[in-house]
Every structure is written in C-alpha cells, then in structure tokens.
Amino acid sequence: METSVIHEGYDSKDMLGSLTTPLFQTSTFTFESAEQGERRFAGDEDGYIYTRLGNPTVTVLEERIAALENGERGLAFGSGMAAVSAILIALTKANDHVLCSSGLYGCTFGLLTMMKEKYNITHDFSTMETEDDVRAHIKPETVCIYVETPINPTMKLIDLEMVARVAKEYGIPVVVDNTFASPYLQKPLDLGCDVVVHSATKYIGGHGDVIAGLAVGKKEFLDEVAMTTLKDIGGVMAPFDAWLLLRGLKTLPVRMDRHCDNAEEIFKRLKDHPNVANVYYPNDVTHSDYPIMKKQMRRGGGVISFEIIGTKKDAQGFLNNLDFLKIAVSLGDAETLIEHPATMTHAVVPEEFQQHMGITDQLIRLSVGLEAWQDIWADLEQALDKISVSSDAYSKVLESR
Numbered sequence: 001m002e003t004s005v006i007h008e009g010y011d012s013k014d015m016l017g018s019l020t021t022p023l024f025q026t027s028t029f030t031f032e033s034a035e036q037g038e039r040r041f042a043g044d045e046d047g048y049i050y051t052r053l054g055n056p057t058v059t060v061l062e063e064r065i066a067a068l069e070n071g072e073r074g075l076a077f078g079s080g081m082a083a084v085s086a087i088l089i090a091l092t093k094a095n096d097h098v099l100c101s102s103g104l105y106g107c108t109f110g111l112l113t114m115m116k117e118k119y120n121i122t123h124d125f126s127t128m129e130t131e132d133d134v135r136a137h138i139k140p141e142t143v144c145i146y147v148e149t150p151i152n153p154t155m156k157l158i159d160l161e162m163v164a165r166v167a168k169e170y171g172i173p174v175v176v177d178n179t180f181a182s183p184y185l186q187k188p189l190d191l192g193c194d195v196v197v198h199s200a201t202k203y204i205g206g207h208g209d210v211i212a213g214l215a216v217g218k219k220e221f222l223d224e225v226a227m228t229t230l231k232d233i234g235g236v237m238a239p240f241d242a243w244l245l246l247r248g249l250k251t252l253p254v255r256m257d258r259h260c261d262n263a264e265e266i267f268k269r270l271k272d273h274p275n276v277a278n279v280y281y282p283n284d285v286t287h288s289d290y291p292i293m294k295k296q297m298r299r300g301g302g303v304i305s306f307e308i309i310g311t312k313k314d315a316q317g318f319l320n321n322l323d324f325l326k327i328a329v330s331l332g333d334a335e336t337l338i339e340h341p342a343t344m345t346h347a348v349v350p351e352e353f354q355q356h357m358g359i360t361d362q363l364i365r366l367s368v369g370l371e372a373w374q375d376i377w378a379d380l381e382q383a384l385d386k387i388s389v390s391s392d393a394y395s396k397v398l399e400s401r
C-alpha cells in the first residue's frame with residue numbers, strides 16, 4: 001500500500017517524463033475530426049470528451065483509490081456528500097427502504113430525510129450489534145444497508161464482515177462510509193461490503209485545502225453511477241482538486257500512523273483527567289467494541305470523542321480556553337481540530353436522535369493532528385484544568401457510573 005499510494009495509475013513515461021501527475025486544467029478536449037467526435041460519443045473509441053465526463057488527472061486519482069480499497073473501479077466527486085448522494089440515489093427508487101447504522105454524518109441524515117419527504121424512500125436505524133439486530137430491520141423493500149464505522153462522533157464500531165454476511169443472504173448491497181478510517185486502516189470491500197464512499201476532504205486529502213469525495217466498488221455498478229448520478233447530476237471533481245488529492249495521498253500511510261500514535265497518547269491522558277467523564281476511542285482495550293477493532297482495523301485512527309464533566313456552557317468555555325488548538329469542524333488535517341457536535345456537526349440532527357446517538361451537550365470531538373503530542377496535550381490539559389466542576393456535577397457522573 002505504501003507503494004501504491006505513490007505510483008498506482010500513473011506512469012511518467014506516458015507524460016513526457018513528468019514525475020508528478022500533470023494537471024489537465026481544461027474543460028473540454030478537441031477532436032481531430034468530426035468522425036472522431038462521433039466515435040468518442042458512441043463509445044467506439046477511448047478518449048476524453050469533456051471534463052464532466054472524464055479528465056486525465058481525475059482518472060489517475062480514480063485508479064489509485066480503486067487500488068487502495070481493492071475495488072474494481074473508483075469515481076471522483078466534488079464533495080463527500082456528492083459521492084454519498086450519487087450512490088444512494090443510484091441504488092434507490094420511490095418507496096424503497098434504506099437501513100442505516102444508528103449514527104450518521106449530519107448531512108447524510110439530512111439527505112435521507114429529504115429522500116423520505118420527496119420520494120417516500122424510508123429509512124431505519126439499527127445498532128447492528130448482532131446479526132439479529134440487522135435482520136430485524138430488513139424489509140421486503142430494503143435495497144441498501146448504509147454503514148458508518150467508526151460512527152461519528154461516538155466512535156462506536158460495527159462488524160462489517162458480519163453485516164456483509166447477513167446482507168448477502170438477502171441480496172442487499174452494503175455501502176460503507178470509510179472516511180474516519182481511510183483505506184490505510186480499514187478496507188470494507190475485503191470484508192465483503194459492496195461500495196465504499198469517502199469524504200476525501202478528510203484523511204485522504206489530509207491538508208485541509210480541498211473539498212472532495214470518492215466512491216469505489218464493482219465496475220458494473222460504478223459504470224452506471226458514472227453515466228447517471230455522477231454525469232447527469234453533475235457533482236464532479238475539479239482537476240486541480242484531484243491533483244491536490246494525489247499529492248496528499250502519497251503520505252497517507254505515514255500521516256495515519258502519526259495520527260494514531262498521537263491519538264493513543266492523548267487518549268491515555270484524557271482518560272485520567274478528573275474533569276473528563278467518558279472517552280471514546282476505538283483502540284481501547286476496555287471497550288466492548290475492541291474485538292471488532294482488532295478484527296477489521298489496523299489501528300484506532302486519529303479521532304477521539306470525550307465528555308467533559310459540566311454543562312454545555314462548560315464545554316463551550318473549555319473550547320474558548322484553548323490556546324493554539326483550533327475550533328473547527330472537519331478532521332484528518334495536520335492541524336488538531338476540535339468541535340462541539342451537538343451545536344456544530346450534528347446540530348441538524350433532531351434532539352431525540354442526538355440523545356439516541358449519544359450526542360450530549362458535554363461531548364467534544366477531537367481530530368488529533370500531526371503536531372507534537374506533548375504540545376497538543378499541554379493545551380488540552382490547561383483548558384480542562386480551568387473547568388470548575390461543581391460537586392453536584394461530579395456526584396451525577398459517579399452515580400451514572
């Protein structure tokens with residue numbers, strides 16, 4: 001994989017020896033003759049036509065991500081949500097049903113809500129802790145199982161091999177949002193799932209300078225997506241964004257290991273801090289999901305969520321007291337980013353679902369960056385120390401334990 005992230009899908013001798021993939025910043029491609037144009041449109045001759053239908057810089061990225069996820073074909077999109085919506089719309093029609101993990105990216109939740117209102121495409125949530133949890137929610141009209149793991153923001157894990165096995169019995173495709181793990185830590189297609197989607201904005205880009213999405217799966221299905229919900233809805237990736245992602249991808253394994261190293265150090269210290277109630281991180285030997293993490297993930301990743309002891313005001317005060325750590329949504333960047341899910345990333349999720357998803361007013365999501373972990377911890381610790389917890393709040397936490 002360390003070699004594929006650098007070389008797959010590109011050979012410099014095809015491009016005048018250019019070491020890095022050239023940026024084809026062009027909207028359209030010229031034909032040598034009218035007949036050649038006809039052949040290209042008819043599909044009788046390979047070649048580029050118009051950048052919404054394909055672009056050489058974007059093609060290299062698509063081939064690279066397909067190789068990294070061990071899939072047949074990759075497709076690039078203008079954002080993670082363009083990828084999620086193109087895949088979900090391709091799989092569903094009016095009156096169908098989608099079964100989801102009980103925890104979804106906020107805008108994916110918003111998309112499913114819209115699909116229900118406009119097309120009566122209904123959805124249910126399942127914790128998917130056991131085979132029976134999955135089976136219990138499958139209906140005759142279920143056409144897709146849509147899973148996030150680790151689940152944002154509570155870091156709960158779902159056993160992908162188990163879900164894929166059950167889904168196969170019913171002939172239902174499983175789509176996995178692999179954004180939080182990246183292909184370096186988890187490969188859902190190897191576990192029997194059918195489609196992987198990514199917000200490439202996060203770890204794949206890795207530098208906080210691009211919004212982009214990717215999808216990988218069987219050639220037949222992604223060919224169909226390419227010609228319908230990608231081409232005709234039009235959420236394509238810009239060539240320059242593909243170029244930035246190709247650059248970011250080269251260091252994915254190196255960055256992910258450093259994100260994981262840093263997160264492991266921060267996790268240990270958060271667990272021991274007196275003003276922290278619960279800490280959620282996949283690589284936690286005391287967590288009931290730990291066997292799933294050992295089974296399907298290389299390491300625990302770079303995102304940690306934790307609850308402070310106190311109120312919403314205390315959580316906001318904690319963020320305001322940070323010195324160099326940045327308050328921002330998104331994750332997977334070199335910079336450590338910290339946010340308050342209940343009022344930011346998951347503000348669109350109705351309160352009853354927030355409760356159900358474990359998103360409390362005290363919950364903080366931390367995307368551990370690539371800085372020295374000692375500096376990250378020093379900043380977190382000084383801000384945590386400033387939370388003045390009433391003895392009342394402490395006793396509540398003790399009771400709940």
Ligand SMILES: *Cc1c(COP(=O)(O)O)cnc(C)c1O
Pocket residue numbers: 079080081082084105107148152177179180198199200201202211212213
């Ligand atoms: C950010 C994110 C998305 C959406 O991606 P965009 O690139 O912002 O459109 C989808 N799923 C998950 C898990 C994400 O973190």
